Amino acid sequence: MTRFMEEAAIESMAEKVGDIMRNAFVFNIDGVGVKGKDGQTIMDAADQAGIYIPRLCDVEGLEPQGSCRVCTVKVNGRPAAACTQPAAEGIEVENETLEIFNWRRDLIRMLFHEGNHLCPICEASGRCELQAMAYRLGIFQPAKYPYLQPVRPIDASHPDIMLDTNRCIRCGRCIRASKDIDGKNVFGYVGRGMHKRVGVNGKNLAQTNVHLDDRAIALETCPVGCIIRKGLGFFTPIGQREFDRAPIGSTIEKAVLKRGKK
């Protein structure tokens, strides 16, 4: 490396550090000051600060798409999805108000009533994010909305993997994981409106190049019990399942508590 290049590299690094400093700012979530920087969403900044904003379609490692709307917050009085809304200096974000709490409960109920979510017989029970979110938001019984009771075909064509889209909440996590991480495009949205669903790249799953090792199939990708691994059911005893131990979102809240204690 020539000296000139070294200098240039140091200069550019110094510039970058300067940028980071320059682009850091503070904004409020429910009146609490939170640090953010350019390029971060409200969700990113909140996670870092140990403030949990409920979400289903957004998950770490995938591009946010803002479709489930569970992360709706108010930004300077106007509703916005925290997972796609950029954080900005001085904004006032409302997260845990009664109004927003009720919207989120409505949205979670809509997802339950739109599909067929029979928790007692579902293999994902206990690690299901939809179920866990309902508990976190205090929904303990069915109410209010009619059940749409769809009859969607089950795709059991593949030797290792089964799809039961009756439990799908259209979060698109499998779609993004397959596309952006696996580079495979095994899944994709088809249909429109109520008939929008997750389809596969072929006549059925067996005709795709899906593999058990795909990120799209990983347990943490599907938040519900739609993507099922054959021969691997009810593998964790009741009481030890992910959300038996702590409510959804507590890892984000705890991470910061720990950091705070240090």
Add this chain to the structure above:
Amino acid sequence: MGKDTVSVVRQACKKFDHEGSRILDILREVQKRLACVSGETMDLLAAELSTHRIEIEGLVSFYSFFSENRKGKIIIRLCDDIIDRFAGIERVAKVFSEELGIGIGETSSDWNFSLEFTPCIGMSDQAPAALINETVVTKLTPESAGVIARSLKKNLDTSALVKKKGDGNNADRLVNAMVENNIRKKGEVLLGDNVRAEAGLRKALKKKPEEVIQEVLDSGLRGRGGAGFSTGLKWSLARKAKDARRFVICNADEGEPGTFKDRVLLTERADLIFEGMTIAAYAIGGTSGIVYLRAEYEYLLPYLERVLARRRKAGLLGKNIGGEKGFAFDIRIQLGGGAYICGEESALISSCEGLRGEPKTRPPFPVERGFLGHPTIVNNVETFCCAARILDGGPRWFAAMGTAKSSGTKLLSVSGDCAKPGIYEVPFGIRVADVLDMAGADDPTIVQVGGASGEMLNRGSFYRKICFEDLSTGGSFMTFNSSRNMLKIVDYFLEFFIHESCGYCTPCRVGNVFLRERIQKIMEGYAVKADLDYLKDLSRTIMMTSRCGLGNTSPRPVLSSIDQFPVVYASLLGEGGEGLEAGFSIQKALEESRRIAKRSSMIYDPVYGGSSD
């Protein structure tokens, strides 16, 4: 797989240079020639275009004008918006169904005919209407439907259906339509005889681009699609965005039920639209333009293409436009695929890119990052026409018309129970009552301003004004007399939104279905007062949490009808005594059992054990 399929797919892909963003055009070509885009065809297309089958399937299943299942050579799409329903489309449908021997949604066994219902086709002033392939047939009656069906059975030629051509350019050889313009009132800006060809463009080119934007800002022009964003501000934001390429898109996806004013502008003011787009391009530094034309208006496509060709020849498009060195701009027409949501500007951009017509995440806004990532302005057909006129007449002339915050004139598409349905160019600020008078409204009882997502008004609200300060509208104005069932109108709007929601976000996809379920419960007479609170709560959640304008406004017919017609609702609500309420209708629940068992219920039906047939 037939050789034919392979060659059709190859030819279609070649015609559009295997360009991924032109896939909608490719699919249209394939659909027309093969009558479907089957799974095998999807595989072929995916290979040919180096994409994935699931992407193709995503498109085919999104747009109404594409289908995986084979359709007939002739597709009859009966317009079943609320105006057409009240005008008797059901009777017309029955005749078609009987003559062709197929039900709605079916295709004849000889693969000659498919019969379907479709949302508003932009012909509410001459309802009931239908699309027969691209040909529009209007003012249908059971008799004329019979004649059409029999003529088609003899000869599959749709052009033979146009016996008497419409007025103005509808009679042009390339339009050849029986559509009437129904221009009832000409105003000073758009439909008057004082529109001077290319005067605005000539004046614009003598100014600096910044000055052009300033004139549009000074005129107070706001978007004519209904949202009313400042046009000048949109243009200046796009100009400020750093990029070598900028796009000018004209939104001609007129899909709001009861709107048809863009149809008339496209027919009679095509040059003015393109002139306005060219001015916009000059102002923002735009390099290419797209007119996104709704699939239902395909009958205007050859005519519009000819106008574009003529403009290229005249030096009004292409390089060095109007002698202005270095100013290059051209326009292409992108045909839609039958999806109302594509009228939403970011969904429209998605569709132009060859994607599912789903709104994009904002920010970034289209003026920063729009079509293919470049700064893009999307304006309504009428907005571009106004802009061209402002550059000619000057911002002061324009701002002198209308109200303080809504300058200029507005085209209203008036339809429903009135003597003179059609287009009215009126200054902003006009009272609803005055519009009703002009149109010769018959016993106006319910007026819907702004289409399905607009506001429903009772007689006591006819003093209200049409302008952005009060009742904003993209132009739809529907009047209903006292014989019309208000709840049928609300129910129709919800049905429409359910059909047209893209399904991307939860509240719009699911919430509208729940709204409709409860409206139907009210119509069936077993709802209680608590159901109104339920509707209001649910409406609020949908409006506040939806991702785009569709869900932000779809509950409005519910809310405004509850507000304006409380007595109608009250008369349909039951007592709901003892805190109990009906969770479901037992009769409705029994229907399926009756059908399967082929007999009536032993407990719930009056005649014990009798046949339900």
